Amino acid sequence: MSTSINLAVIPGDGIGQEVVAQGLKVLTAVLPQDVKLETKEYDLGAQRWHRTGETLPDAELEALKHHDAILLGAIGDPSVPSGVLERGLLLKLRFAFDHFINLRPSKLFPNTATPLAGRPEIDFVVVREGTEGPYTGNGGSLRTGTPAEVATEVSLNTAYGVERVVRDAYERANGRPRKKLTLVHKNNVLVYAGHLWKNIFDKVGQEYPEVTTDYLHVDAATIFFVTQPERFDVIVTDNLFGDILTDLAAAVTGGIGLAASGNINPTGAFPSMFEPVHGSAPDIAGTGKADPTATILSVALLLRHLGYEAQAACIEDAVSADLAERDGTFRSTDAIGDALAARVAG
Amino acid sequence: MSTSINLAVIPGDGIGQEVVAQGLKVLTAVLPQDVKLETKEYDLGAQRWHRTGETLPDAELEALKHHDAILLGAIGDPSVPSGVLERGLLLKLRFAFDHFINLRPSKLFPNTATPLAGRPEIDFVVVREGTEGPYTGNGGSLRTGTPAEVATEVSLNTAYGVERVVRDAYERANGRPRKKLTLVHKNNVLVYAGHLWKNIFDKVGQEYPEVTTDYLHVDAATIFFVTQPERFDVIVTDNLFGDILTDLAAAVTGGIGLAASGNINPTGAFPSMFEPVHGSAPDIAGTGKADPTATILSVALLLRHLGYEAQAACIEDAVSADLAERDGTFRSTDAIGDALAARVAG
Ligand SMILES: CC(C)[C@H](C(=O)O)[C@@H](O)C(=O)O
Ligand SMILES: CC(C)[C@H](C(=O)O)[C@@H](O)C(=O)O
Numbered sequence: 001m002s003t004s005i006n007l008a009v010i011p012g013d014g015i016g017q018e019v020v021a022q023g024l025k026v027l028t029a030v031l032p033q034d035v036k037l038e039t040k041e042y043d044l045g046a047q048r049w050h051r052t053g054e055t056l057p058d059a060e061l062e063a064l065k066h067h068d069a070i071l072l073g074a075i076g077d078p079s080v081p082s083g084v085l086e087r088g089l090l091l092k093l094r095f096a097f098d099h100f101i102n103l104r105p106s107k108l109f110p111n112t113a114t115p116l117a118g119r120p121e122i123d124f125v126v127v128r129e130g131t132e133g134p135y136t137g138n139g140g141s142l143r144t145g146t147p148a149e150v151a152t153e154v155s156l157n158t159a160y161g162v163e164r165v166v167r168d169a170y171e172r173a174n175g176r177p178r179k180k181l182t183l184v185h186k187n188n189v190l191v192y193a194g195h196l197w198k199n200i201f202d203k204v205g206q207e208y209p210e211v212t213t214d215y216l217h218v219d220a221a222t223i224f225f226v227t228q229p230e231r232f233d234v235i236v237t238d239n240l241f242g243d244i245l246t247d248l249a250a251a252v253t254g255g256i257g258l259a260a261s262g263n264i265n266p267t268g269a270f271p272s273m274f275e276p277v278h279g280s281a282p283d284i285a286g287t288g289k290a291d292p293t294a295t296i297l298s299v300a301l302l303l304r305h306l307g308y309e310a311q312a313a314c315i316e317d318a319v320s321a322d323l324a325e326r327d328g329t330f331r332s333t334d335a336i337g338d339a340l341a342a343r344v345a346g
Numbered sequence: 347m348s349t350s351i352n353l354a355v356i357p358g359d360g361i362g363q364e365v366v367a368q369g370l371k372v373l374t375a376v377l378p379q380d381v382k383l384e385t386k387e388y389d390l391g392a393q394r395w396h397r398t399g400e401t402l403p404d405a406e407l408e409a410l411k412h413h414d415a416i417l418l419g420a421i422g423d424p425s426v427p428s429g430v431l432e433r434g435l436l437l438k439l440r441f442a443f444d445h446f447i448n449l450r451p452s453k454l455f456p457n458t459a460t461p462l463a464g465r466p467e468i469d470f471v472v473v474r475e476g477t478e479g480p481y482t483g484n485g486g487s488l489r490t491g492t493p494a495e496v497a498t499e500v501s502l503n504t505a506y507g508v509e510r511v512v513r514d515a516y517e518r519a520n521g522r523p524r525k526k527l528t529l530v531h532k533n534n535v536l537v538y539a540g541h542l543w544k545n546i547f548d549k550v551g552q553e554y555p556e557v558t559t560d561y562l563h564v565d566a567a568t569i570f571f572v573t574q575p576e577r578f579d580v581i582v583t584d585n586l587f588g589d590i591l592t593d594l595a596a597a598v599t600g601g602i603g604l605a606a607s608g609n610i611n612p613t614g615a616f617p618s619m620f621e622p623v624h625g626s627a628p629d630i631a632g633t634g635k636a637d638p639t640a641t642i643l644s645v646a647l648l649l650r651h652l653g654y655e656a657q658a659a660c661i662e663d664a665v666s667a668d669l670a671e672r673d674g675t676f677r678s679t680d681a682i683g684d685a686l687a688a689r690v691a692g
Contacts, residue, residue: 149505159495219593247565
């Protein structure tokens with residue numbers, strides 16, 4: 001824990017600006033007086049691309065390396081062809097900074113809407129691999145645009161990459177009261193990658209005798225997410241399955257307005273990046289309807305990563321209390337940010 | 347529509363035997379007197395593999411070709427290494443018989459349990475591609491079992507394969523009252539396969555001006571499955587996304603005890619195969635607890651495929667009525683089969 005935080009801020013597109021402003025507001029309010037917060041904003045995203053054709057130039061990638069962490073709002077706009085910003089900016093950052101832990105906690109807070117009848121108790125965390133699988137950009141297409149086209153996508157998985165995320169997940173499971181870890185994959189069909197994951201999962205598990213383990217195919221896992229989400233404690237899974245499962249997890253725990261995430265490089269070699277799971281939602285941008293809570297909870301993950309555990313917990317408690325006490329009337333993006341900033345400062 | 351049906355039956359493992367018996371019971375009851383039903387049982391699955399090491403020998407694959415259709419119960423047992431029966435038997439059949447339409451209707455029947463609050467109206471069908479994507483068995487591993495292992499899975503997608511399933515989905519959408527078709531993929535990350543799918547989806551769509559179209563990333567689709575399932579009419583998607591989404595669809599529409607599927611080759615070059623979406627459930631095998639309804643609804647899909655539309659609808663109506671009138675007391679596998687057989691015969 002340092003006495004200063006040098007933060008890179010990428011507001012991005014759509015509601016990104018608005019939610020990041022609230023995240024910074026709460027961050028400022030929660031930090032002890034003697035911690036110096038410096039922020040530098042990076043103009044990256046759809047507008048930049050339209051203006052200059054650039055997604056993430058080398059100079060900015062280099063500059064970003066020198067921050068303690070990155071706070072990102074949201075990336076993407078319908079005016080930009082699908083894939084350009086995702087791969088040229090968001091995924092480029094995750095890969096360049098080797099964010100191999102994509103951490104996504106899911107908790108059903110009090111007094112929030114869940115589509116599930118019976119309000120099950122949900123409190124699990126998905127440890128999604130962030131640098132391999134079908135996300136590496138491997139693949140191609142032949143005879144593109146003709147009736148004879150062939151297109152491939154290659155999922156790359158290495159023992160190196162799988163072991164480090166599996167080990168991290170065991171550590172997290174071991175530190176939680178229930179100490180339960182579930183591996184999700186599809187090893188009855190994707191046998192090569194599946195067996196690699198399963199073998200490493202079993203091998204590393206021998207070092208964590210207190211952790212109870214379980215394996216589920218990804219299709220079966222989606223069933224349990226809606227029928228029995230309380231069975232999960234920590235889940236470790238591949239990049240694509242993690243992408244799918246965490247959106248579903250967000251949906252059953254009150255929506256993506258509340259889902260936080262961290263793209264973490266635990267070695268500290270590069271800055272980690274924190275962002276809400278939701279997208280840029282251009283349809284509500286500028287209306288004050290965006291819920292900044294997911295970004296504010298991402299700030300909590302950021303603080304925890306930098307060693308400010310007390311401040312992280314303070315934000316999480318504030319969100320819990322805020323949700324428990326809300327009366328269902330509409331509150332603007334700003335109003336939610338103000339309320340949470342007041343709570344953490346109080 | 348022929349006046350005889352020459353059916354291959356693969357009961358398979360676990361509850362497969364029990365549910366298939368009920369499927370045949372209802373099939374016999376619903377068929378007009380003058381239709382001759384011949385069945386031949388094939389001993390394939392875990393027991394056969396333990397006894398002989400075989401999953402699907404050439405002679406049996408050849409023999410299966412000469413049937414009008416195949417009814418399959420369930421394949422899989424924990425005593426068999428993951429992947430052996432799936433790839434050696436189930437997927438082998440789907441690929442050998444070019445079952446490029448994996449048809450999976452999802453309907454929330456009256457009086458059935460859904461984990462969703464508010465009981466939304468759910469009535470959609472997923473047209474899952476069945477012969478390509480990450481299911482082709484392409485991939486491998488290098489330095490297997492060592493810390494330097496690399497494992498790959500290759501998703502193969504062809505214009506040929508995508509166009510035929512997309513066209514089939516448009517036909518189905520065009521024939522339904524709402525005429526709505528949603529493509530689900532992940533074209534912001536899997537850009538090569540994603541663009542192939544999207545381009546063909548848009549191109550074929552020009553031939554169906556009355557069909558409203560929509561595109562969703564697979565992660566976002568899972569959100570709508572639980573928050574707004576009524577928005578879906580027909581969904582077309584790749585093999586793996588279809589696998590995941592249809593288990594989730596089954597979960598929100600009363601569970602996999604009700605989810606039917608058809609592995610269809612619409613050209614008629616090879617027999618199509620009908621099976622419940624659920625697995626072999628070895629934990630409840632032999633207890634009479636298995637719900638045969640999914641298999642019986644699969645028999646309805648089988649009849650529709652063979653041209654017996656009236657009989658297919660009769661089974662579906664019987665299931666609807668049966669569920670609407672049930673009082674929540676436990677009914678055995680046999681009792682459900684008897685009740686449905688009586689309804690369709692009456
Ligand atoms: C925008 C997209 C590239 C991204 C992903 O697929 O990882 C998003 O869905 C997420 O989950 O952060
Ligand atoms: C058993 C498995 C190979 C199969 C699949 O993945 O297709 C099953 O999950 C299904 O959906 O029919």
